[in-house]
Amino acid sequence: MGQQQLLLIILALILIGIAIAVGISIFNAQRVKTNLDDIISDLNLLAANAYQYRGRPVAMSGGQGSYIGYVIPKTMVSNESANYKISDQTMSSVTIVATSAQSATNIVTVVVNSDGKLGGWTYAGDFQ
Numbered sequence: 001m002g003q004q005q006l007l008l009i010i011l012a013l014i015l016i017g018i019a020i021a022v023g024i025s026i027f028n029a030q031r032v033k034t035n036l037d038d039i040i041s042d043l044n045l046l047a048a049n050a051y052q053y054r055g056r057p058v059a060m061s062g063g064q065g066s067y068i069g070y071v072i073p074k075t076m077v078s079n080e081s082a083n084y085k086i087s088d089q090t091m092s093s094v095t096i097v098a099t100s101a102q103s104a105t106n107i108v109t110v111v112v113n114s115d116g117k118l119g120g121w122t123y124a125g126d127f128q
Contacts, residue, residue, distance in 0.1 A: 032126045038081035039098045043110050043118060046076060046084060050094050051116030067094040
């Protein structure tokens, strides 16, 4: 009877260990997903800001139909989710790169087109 109880205790410890490992894995996956969702939300705000710049005349500090000269506002360059920078600008598009604040290998790149819509999404790191 003593050996049977010892085996049951060992089996219970193994099952508890597996449950803890699975729980940690699920928690980490959710953390990455939440970070990605926050970054996508921020990119939507940046796209709207860039499109507003494109639509304003030069006299009102705008691009007058061009994204050239657009600069991410200082308050939007960095937050608890990511750091944002512009990697390419043309008259009809601007490319924004978001590097996660949690891990520098987690990167989202997106292109804002002439209609202010996001496209050309690319993901790197844990975001893939």
